[in-house]
Amino acid sequence: MSNHQVKIISLALVTALSGCAEFDLEKAMKVGSDAVQVAQKVQEANKPLTEPQEIQLGRGIASNLLGASPLLNNAQVQNYVNQVGRWVSLHTERPDLPWQFGVLDSSDLNAFATPGGTIFITKGLMKRMNNESELAGVLAHEMVHVLSKHHLAALQKSAKMNIATDLAGQALDSKGNPILDKAIKAGTEVYAKGLDKDDEFEADRKGIVIATRAGYDPYGLPAVLQMLDSANAQDSSLALMFKTHPAPRDRLNLLDQIMANRFDGYTAPTQTDKRFNSELALLK
């Protein structure tokens, strides 16, 4: 609710009251000011988190995810994925977020994004990729969850809390802030349950565009989805990914519909193949 709307509602209330037979100006003013307060509270409740709050919350969740799976202990691979990811992130509407990327030492096939710009990809998923465009496509998909604040919305809904309001006026760097801790815990659970299907479709739809903007093959992400579609669904390394995402077949059908011939003019870079393969060799 905008300030303008707040004023209009308050004015309407005062005007309505002033039409009463026994008009009590003082009472009307009091009701009017109460209305302003209520309206301001509503406005407060719809307030988004500030960017530093979003980043702080996301880092707390990232720390929890790292508690479930540590980083792959290979500085070269981590550095490579950070360079690809940060380059791709420059082609989003939030290029100045402190984007950071991590390869998790897990044989699962999955990727995660936490609020404020932390992106994880598992070693298992990276090993199934064929080139840098596929990596860029998956990272771009995850970036959309950050850009559109999908996890923030999901956690506010599931924990029935309004983090922005609850955190208002509190020092962020205080250790063990109970509200932030609650939000981090609720936030981590979102990764076990997954996002709405529409959030995943949006991430695919926008992710292909972001990767293309960064000079990569638009078909990198669809190729990964083809791989997932043909993978053995009973494989336990895919259990969480399949549980928390729409079926790869449905995701492919959506991309098929929106891509049509639109992306025919973009070529796939091949000059990045050699370095991708040498990074891949380090994952063996």
Place this chain on the structure above:
Amino acid sequence: MKRLYALLLLCCLPFAAYAESVAYTVRPTEIKQQPYSDAASIATLPDKSTVGILVRKGGWVQINSKMGKGWVKMLNLRSSSTATKPADNGLQSLFNLGRSGSSGVTVATGVRGLSEEELQNSQPNPAELAKLQGYAVDKRKAEKFGSSSRLKSQSLNYVAAPGN
């Protein structure tokens, strides 16, 4: 018959091919000589034709089919080897029941570090978080990476969702 043909295709494919390389068309699909829209057409595969996948190049895949070898658009194909995905009430969950952390809901759990249960019960790992932050690169370094890789930035708007 289609299944038999898929099996035959598998046998005839080069040694590098494996089960996931068999696909079928989801619409009538032109086989092109080269992976370009304006390349010459070899034949048109009817809807639901079985093909063997050889290699992918951008949005195109090279295929083998009874109507010839050539290139078709990747998204005209879907994999033939898609198994039944594990449903919430499927066999998978019968074999693999566990109790999730705080929600108290019974859920299927895996045996790895990133299972549903392990995510719900995970504890912060500030040491790894610090390492993660150490790997981050700044904008300038990323720009240098992009240009030295000859990756060309191009402007492109998001595509609307179907029906919008």
